[in-house]
Amino acid sequence: MTDRAVADRARALPRAGRTGPGGPEGGCPEPLSVLAHGAATRPRLLIFGATDLAGALSWAGGFLGYRVTVCDARPTGATAARFPYADEVVSGRPHPYLRRTQVDERTVVCVLTRDVEGDLPLLRLALDLPLGYVGAMGSRNVHEGRLRLLREEGVTEDRLTRLCRLTDFDRGTHTPEEMAVSITAEIVSRVGRGAGRTPP
Template sequence: MLNIADTLHHWCREARPFALATIVDTSGSTPLPVGTSVAVHEDGDVVGSISGGCVEGAVYELCRQVLADQGAPRRARFGYSDADAFAVGLTCGGELDVLVQRIDPAAQPHLVTVLAEAVGGRAVAMAHVVDGPADLLGSLASVLGDGSVAGTDLAGNTARAVTDQTRAALRTGRTARSTLGGDADTCPERLSVLVHVAATRPRMLIFGAVDFAAALSQAGRFLGYRVTVCDARSVFATPARFPHADEVVTDWPHRYLEHTEVDARTAICVLTHDAKFDIPLLRLALDLPVGYVGAMGSRRTHDGRLRLLHDSGVREEQLSRLHSPIGLDLGARTPEETAVSITAEIIAQSNGASGSPLAQRTGPIHQLSGRAVMGTPGLNKTTQAMVSSQRSPEWAAFRVPQP
């Protein structure tokens, strides 16, 4: 539905009902992807397209019916009909599943907020229940770029489970459908949720054109990051050495970081372990509103790095954000294993998780809210103790920034 955000924002500001038809599933060749919507205003105006024209008339009529009877959402499936060339169907040969529902902006004020953010070019995500119990079908939940919930039609554990899933999709920057629930501890109802995402890919900035950077750039790209490798040494910073990076930059790390765009989803990984690069770079990175800052090096390197950063004026609360030595304790040795260690830590932080083995935990595998962090009510004492036992004193002051 975010493909027509500008018009929907205008209609929501008017607080007048409209019908929304959304592609929730496809098979074979279809003109447009899952998540694409068409909307019909109560005065008959229409915006968007879901098929390039071949089933628009039938979808328009369904929208008008839903508006007229103010009934429950309806599902319809359209496919190719070779028996009748004029039958409603997709001439491309594929099939698409469409959910048609009535939207009442007055009852869903969060739509104005999330659509305004999308129109303004800011990251947002909207969860859309496309399969499940009849009373939940068509329900929406909106999450803003900082991870906060703009509003939801859901309640209780179901709302928390859906918004957690929405945050996860927002971090990837991809519209996707997923199934969740069926667990009384997390989400009692089994749901299929389509999360509409309007967001650029999150950035992973890797400083240091080393073998570890090559492996990490591949892992970062696999996770959906837009990866940049930066090094001041042109002989090492070449696209041929980093084929999985989206860009390779030759520049002094701190100078590049000073002039590049970052946000709360950005992961900064410093792999140079050379003080002349690290210290000015980390001084700047720890003062930026990014999601993750990690630096490679031994314990001795880490201790010396902390002293130099402290002596250069970096405050204790800033130092507490630094993940150093970088990565989780997986016993990694090779560049590839180290890349897994680093990305595992990034994933754990972004979800507010401890990084401890699931076998050592009790309760649900998927917590109701991954935003919980140490020192906040969301983590119980057992989990806090596990985290404390695995981290240095600097980690104890760490707070997970909202993505």
């Protein structure tokens, strides 16, 4: 049990691009410490859609150690002033940006625009890349419609299983901050256990 706990904590640090101690918190009969050295850059969180939720999610992602980018095609929405917690704010079409930017298996993509047909080129591309997590905002009906359109465009079922539905909360009872906490909790859970990754 101790070996597993140490290994899990040690793996989490380099995955986040961090260096630090990784010993167990308790239950070990003798003092034990492990130093995990993280040489990698910080993992990336790519948020598509300059919404209020994007602002809260950029803060939450930064708190978790992600290098956060917010991208939106509308120049009036994608501004640094609106997203002070983002490391980068991009005014441009989402799928060309995703095609040219650097990603890896730790990269998280969250699509918040709710434009089902307009998001298809972005999601098709994202599902073909070796990303750690791909999620899109929408109700169950919206998500099913999105999956149907992607199938019609030739996206295979093994790729579609990688697409997560970001819960479409009732705006009257849930704040963007609450939604961001829920989304990041799911991301941590899935990326931590390797869910959503596609083999090379």
